[in-house]
Amino acid sequence: MFHKGTMVSRLTLSFAALALAALLQPALADPPRAVVELFTSQGCSSCPPADAVLADLARRPDIVALSLPVNYWDYLGWKDTLAHAAFTDRQKAYAKARQDRQVYTPQMIVNGRKPCIGSDRAQIEKSIQETTGTGGLLPVNVGLSESRGTVTISVDETAQTTDRVAEVWVLPVLKEHAVPIGRGENRGRTVTYANVVRGMKRVGEWRGGTARFEVPSDEARGGADGYVVLLQALDHTKPGAILGAAKSEGL
Known part of the structure; x- marks a missing residue:
């Protein structure tokens, strides 16, 4: 037999414990409504304002924001310390897919489709609205889980579509990196x-419906702070629309 007061005390403690547990649960990130890719360069005097815009977008849980430094301004007197030829190739491939030959810095590509000046906040927001799917989100769900040194990527499209082909990419990402620039147009500045994307690893191909992909955790991170997963349609071997995306915890 127990006393009524004891029962009330125990119930009170139980509810308090549940409330505390709820508070300690990490908040779930919103499903991404957009992926924004900024093609930037340490040798470009117009880029720092766009780099600041990208940093603001990176703080939003519903945006996957990526810096992709290019190398075609290195001849101006400062070799970009973060640039990668693959990012230059990616920007050019986007231009070929659009058939407009528009390759410049700072250039933002929204959801793999809309190009705009990287410092133009109004145009970026408009492009996000114009390229999001039903309900203001990317059209395909991409989930991430990590256990025992393996990242599992789940792709789930409720209405199965077999006439589209997409690629699954994992991109190691440095959350923040400061660079003192010694020469060129930004000489004397620390940006x-x-x-910052540090590489691109193709994980596999997706043709609609539900699928799972696995990649070792150390490969996904690539020595960086975290990683982003992109599900991107193929447009005759060139990058097309971003169909889905996810980012690791902490980005």
């Missing part, structure tokens, strides 16, 4: 870059 802080957000969500």
Whole structure:
């Protein structure tokens, strides 16, 4: 037999414990409504304002924001310390897919489709609205889980579509990196870059419906702070629309 007061005390403690547990649960990130890719360069005097815009977008849980430094301004007197030829190739491939030959810095590509000046906040927001799917989100769900040194990527499209082909990519990302620039147009400035991509690894191909892909955790991170997963349609071997995306915890 127990006393009524004891029962009330125990119930009170139980509810308090549940409330505390709820508070300690990490908040779930919103499903991404957009992927924004900024093609930037340490040798471009117009880029720092766009780098600041990208940093602001990177703080939004519903945006996957990426800096992709290019190398075609290196001849101006400063070799970009973060640039990668693959990012230059990616920007050119986007231009070929659009058939407009528009390759410049700072250029933002929204959801793999809309190009705009990287410092133009109004145009970026408009492009996000114009390229999001039903309900203001990317059309295909991409989930991430990590256990025992393996990242599992789940792709789930409720209405199965078999006439589209997409690729699954994993991109290691540095959350923040400051660079003192010694020469060129930005000489004497220290620019802080957000969500800097350090490589691109193709994980597999997706043709609609539900699928799972696995990649070792150390490969996904690539020595960086975290990683982003992109599900991107193929447009005759060139990059097409971003169909889905996810980012690791902490980005």
